[in-house]
Amino acid sequence: MTTDNRTNKTALVTGGSRGIGRSISLRLAQGGVLVAVHFGHDAKAARETVEQIQAAGGQAFAIQAELGVPGDAHELWTAFDEGLARHGARPGLDILVNNAGVTLPKGITEASEEEYDRVFAVNVKAPFFIIQQGLCRLRDGGRIISVSSAAARIAIPHIVAYAMTKAALNTLTLTLAQQLGTRGITVNAVAPAFVKTDINPTLAQPHILAAAASASVFNRIGEPSDIADVVSFVASDQARWVTGHCLDATGGTHLGV
Template structure:
């Protein structure tokens, strides 16, 4: 039995990832920032599927709070699983900012940096002692690190940094047998970034027209892919960027 920790899993991609991992036979620790009720619903669904789950609050941009969060993870592992480690870390928590380069503020830049890059860097560092040797890490990147769309210069740059960090982590954690990969979703129908992809029919049609498989992505497309990447059959994949986009902008 494996335990996966998925950040930002009260909704959207993180929720789908947690549920797919549970369906594949894993127990889960999920994090939420403000949506405690939604996190509890995810825990209830995992429990109903016959797996164990715990929800812990985490502000992925509050780096000073990471030591206390790691302590809460350690306590949850001991109380719920009688273990002192977990197997999989999925760095998924995030927010969206859409602003032209010339109008992007320092506050917007810092928000994205603190959550999407600095947060991933130092949360992973803090949790390393709790990750089992032979475990795995998945960092959620974005198709916007490969192709460019107006308004996402800061967000795409952060995700480009995450992909570089992924390769360094794969190299440096190799002696512990920990594989590290990045999954890069394309445009997905969620409430991310105000829900534009889901709710704006014109944007949805445009993205579908640019995608080889002819539609916009759904959360389960990503949840299933992450669960597959963390399956035993993918253990030898390491240091890679795996785009899960239906073939957008090929």
């Protein structure tokens, strides 16, 4: 039987201080992984996430880098390398989770060029160059996991640009899986649907929450932990034979017509 030993492994979770990212950070740390919790602006949230991990007996440190701006990947990896050194950990990485993202709740007739560029810069360009500059750090047998979205398979006109960014991540996933297979690195995406986070403030409205819940075969919306558990599986040794795939973690959202 194959066991999943994550001791001495290191993960980087972008946007790891809040919402789904926080849950992923906590779940990986629970499995014995040293987690670099990336944040863009909310240092308090990152500090709270690290403290929560440490209180549970795990290991983590926070790193800051604004994504979607020139030089963001270099800034992130510099902070990561410095954080490892301060923590006394060996250089390198085993698990990269591209979770950070922004939404754009506008249709094609409302979105401006500036807003379009912004959502693509954060959701597509940043992960592309984070991976590019991280490959020299990623150990053989490692994991690359991107948080995609059900919006890449379901037509949702009022978030069309956002949906396009997630479809781009799915294509990147497929291509990199083929390229990195010779190193034993798996590359996958995980696609949530409606999840209870602050990126979806409209879910606080009862009628919207009810409509979102009814889209799932389980008649509820997702919790961040639902997504984190799937990411944790993909990051594990048990998922060593799964690559180039976008795992549907939507609770069966819109399976029918």
